[in-house]
Amino acid sequence: MEHRIDRIKKQLHAQSYKLTPQREATVRVLLEREEDHLSAEDVYLLVKEKAPEIGLATVYRTLELLSELKVVDKINFGDGVSRYDLRKEGAAHFHHHLVCMECGSVEEIVDDLLEDVEKIVENDWGFQVKDHRLTFHGICRDCQK
Amino acid sequence: MEHRIDRIKKQLHAQSYKLTPQREATVRVLLEREEDHLSAEDVYLLVKEKAPEIGLATVYRTLELLSELKVVDKINFGDGVSRYDLRKEGAAHFHHHLVCMECGSVEEIVDDLLEDVEKIVENDWGFQVKDHRLTFHGICRDCQK
DNA sequence: CTGTTATCGATAATGATTATAAAATAATAA
DNA sequence: TTATTATTTTATAATCATTATCGATAACAG
Structure with missing residues (x-):
């Protein structure tokens, strides 16, 4: 701290x-x-x-x-x-959100989901990626019950 | 039309x-x-x-x-x-944005980049994905010159 | 036609954020 | 230290996007 x-x-x-x-x-x-x-x-x-x-x-x-x-x-x-x-210490910034459409909760997931996707964007569109925002909207585990 | x-x-x-x-x-x-x-x-x-x-x-x-x-x-x-x-006719909703941090332009890309990623989210986090928002921030082709 | 409901336009209200101005605080120089 | 200058803060007014309200109007049902 x-x-x-x-x-x-x-x-x-x-x-x-x-x-x-x-x-x-x-x-x-x-x-x-x-x-x-x-x-x-x-x-x-x-x-x-x-x-x-x-x-x-x-x-x-x-x-x-x-x-x-x-x-x-x-x-x-x-x-x-x-x-x-x-932002988390060190490490790159791979942190995404799961927003529940039912109860509004926001869960945070830390995982480099987009490594490959970023490469595609750089190669196919010539866009030099510095950062990204990824949010999923759907139903959280609790609300599925 | x-x-x-x-x-x-x-x-x-x-x-x-x-x-x-x-x-x-x-x-x-x-x-x-x-x-x-x-x-x-x-x-x-x-x-x-x-x-x-x-x-x-x-x-x-x-x-x-x-x-x-x-x-x-x-x-x-x-x-x-x-x-x-x-929204585009038919087809699912696979449309993401490239926001240039230099000139502010917004380019739209249509590509199902996240099919695999959504599966991971559903399996690993038990979150039922209905939609997503993906935005890349970086430098567009023009501004890289 | 006549009552009911949906929609509209004007405008006031709201809520988040930003700008302003004066006071407080800290840094700097003599 | 003391004067000076720059930075930061507080309180509050202003702004800007969006939403709510309300009376007017149009579409519709009986």
């Missing part, structure tokens, strides 16, 4: 940004709720528990900053809110 | 909706600009050229309705606006 915060601190410093207390509190919330696909509002409310004086705009700005630095991924499941996921 | 409109008319009637002049004008715009990933605002402005009396709310309502009927796909490239794509 502390290790990951240090890492992020260095990433910020590398671009001459500071890890202010507000930013640190925000990052800590993201670390604690890593699998939760929090919206900016969610993050705001959770950060407020630790640092009640923080403003909503600061949370938005912090998330945007972290997103530019590729510390978090800003994702969108089409429900009108952006959600923010901390 | 007329053939596709008839088809959509039938789909509407099957759910006891009518193909009103406003809805038809909206569908015609989508048919004419099929590859363009139009936003609701875009559609509104284009429909207004043919049917100046149409209101923005009607366009939104129509797009939502067509989306529920699976006549169009409502997609989101993370730029804060929903975009609407008419």
